[in-house]
Amino acid sequence: MAAATVSQPPITTPAIPAIPGRNDSSDSSRSSQTITEKVKLSSPLRTSSFSKNRSSQDGNVQVDRSVSPKRWKTFLKAFKHIHDLTPKEVDDFMASYEIYNLDWANEEDMVKAFGPNYQQRVGDCLRSYYSVLNHLCSLGDVEKMYIPPLMDKKASVLDNQLLYEESVAKDIGLRPGMKVLDLGCGRGRVAAHMTSFSGAQVTGLNIDENQIAQAREWNDQCGFSNEFVVHDQNDLPLPFADNTFDAFYEIQALSLCKDPSASFKEIYRVLKPGAKFSLLDWVSLPAYDPADPIHAGLMRRVKPLIGAVGTPTPASFEKALTDSGFAVAKSDNPSIGGLQAPLIDKVDIYFRSVRRLIHGLVRLRALPPHFKLLFDRLCLDGQAFVQMDNMRLITTTYRIIAEKPTV
Numbered sequence: 347m348a349a350a351t352v353s354q355p356p357i358t359t360p361a362i363p364a365i366p367g368r369n370d371s372s373d374s375s376r377s378s379q380t381i382t383e384k385v386k387l388s389s390p391l392r393t394s395s396f397s398k399n400r401s402s403q404d405g406n407v408q409v410d411r412s413v414s415p416k417r418w419k420t421f422l423k424a425f426k427h428i429h430d431l432t433p434k435e436v437d438d439f440m441a442s443y444e445i446y447n448l449d450w451a452n453e454e455d456m457v458k459a460f461g462p463n464y465q466q467r468v469g470d471c472l473r474s475y476y477s478v479l480n481h482l483c484s485l486g487d488v489e490k491m492y493i494p495p496l497m498d499k500k501a502s503v504l505d506n507q508l509l510y511e512e513s514v515a516k517d518i519g520l521r522p523g524m525k526v527l528d529l530g531c532g533r534g535r536v537a538a539h540m541t542s543f544s545g546a547q548v549t550g551l552n553i554d555e556n557q558i559a560q561a562r563e564w565n566d567q568c569g570f571s572n573e574f575v576v577h578d579q580n581d582l583p584l585p586f587a588d589n590t591f592d593a594f595y596e597i598q599a600l601s602l603c604k605d606p607s608a609s610f611k612e613i614y615r616v617l618k619p620g621a622k623f624s625l626l627d628w629v630s631l632p633a634y635d636p637a638d639p640i641h642a643g644l645m646r647r648v649k650p651l652i653g654a655v656g657t658p659t660p661a662s663f664e665k666a667l668t669d670s671g672f673a674v675a676k677s678d679n680p681s682i683g684g685l686q687a688p689l690i691d692k693v694d695i696y697f698r699s700v701r702r703l704i705h706g707l708v709r710l711r712a713l714p715p716h717f718k719l720l721f722d723r724l725c726l727d728g729q730a731f732v733q734m735d736n737m738r739l740i741t742t743t744y745r746i747i748a749e750k751p752t753v
């Protein structure tokens with residue numbers, strides 16, 4: 347009984363782009379069987395979420411929300427975690443911002459600030475930063491710590507994320523049983539959506555063991571056999587054998603990558619010939635002029651806000667990819683009108699409202715003072731981000747689709 351309930355919805359979702367093996371009715375028995383194999387049929391989450399949320403409509407947006415956690419549960423867990431942070435965790439988080447005043451491209455400054463072993467120090471800061479940030483973001487609509495491209499003006503930030511992720515599954519041709527690598531996998535929520543939507547099996551990699559633990563827990567609850575590995579992407583080689591994966595995607599993790607060329611060569615090594623590659627990341631755009639004091643001033647404010655150590659450009663990413671052997675198939679900004687500012691604004695307004703509430707509660711001593719410290723830091727410079735996006739100086743949603751050639 348459970349098998350019928352669980353296995354059918356993934357192959358009947360309307361308005362989702364056709365993915366071979368998933369929406370193709372001629373192949374439906376194979377799809378449903380493969381997905382059923384991945385689902386622990388006793389899982390209460392699967393039975394309830396598939397029947398309630400699959401293809402639900404909200405403001406005319408049709409998207410697979412079947413493996414999106416309940417907002418209020420996520421909020422309460424995150425709130426408790428932040429409440430119980432130790433003073434050292436708070437201090438380390440605040441101190442970690444120093445890395446965003448530096449840039450991988452300027453090694454001299456890195457060595458001056460952190461010594462010759464600067465990569466290790468940046469890694470430590472990234473761990474301190476993300477182990478707290480993922481909980482702060484989970485108080486809002488960005489548990490998956492990225493503001494997505496604007497895919498649908500009427501949709502929420504979360505639905506825009508889901509729509510973008512479904513477009514990735516299509517772009518890299520995910521099918522049931524494929525093995526796909528997710529670099530900088532957050533709490534494994536994107537991985538769960540990819541599996542739910544396509545039937546592919548995801549291996550996620552993240553520097554932060556706290557997020558990896560949550561990724562494992564959530565994907566287990568979903569009944570997926572996805573795997574999650576704690577590893578710093580800058581420690582090469584990656585911990586995978588040659589020709590392991592059928593596809594690759596990353597969402598806003600390469601801005602933390604020390605040497606994109608070296609990383610792309612590694613990704614090329616672990617992909618099978620013919621495998622597709624998807625990148626969505628932060629870049630500075632051609633209109634950005636570092637010699638312009640207004641541009642440079644905005645950049646100094648925005649880099650810490652979005653947590654970027656490197657400052658790649660579309661051209662530098664494309665060159666690093668082709669130098670590594672990839673063929674670039676698409677290089678563009680998928681946002682409607684090329685701007686994600688409406689979504690950044692939504693997130694910024696929400697978090698500034700929460701900050702006002704937090705200030706009041708800290709004043710009344712209903713919350714410990716570190717809440718104010720964290721929220722003041724989190725909410726700093728959101729409008730500078732909106733301004734840079736509107737001026738088309740930067741985006742955090744530049745997309746590149748590439749392929750490892752078959753010969």
Ligand SMILES: C[S@@+](CC[C@H](N)C(=O)[O-])C[C@H]1O[C@@H](n2cnc3c(N)ncnc32)[C@H](O)[C@@H]1O
Binds near residue numbers: 534553596
């Ligand atoms: C801006 S978030 C992107 C959102 C993320 N892709 C998701 O699915 O939620 C960057 C992610 O990359 C991870 N990360 C940062 N530096 C890393 C590193 N050096 N190696 C591996 N993962 C890293 C962070 O812990 C975080 O989960």
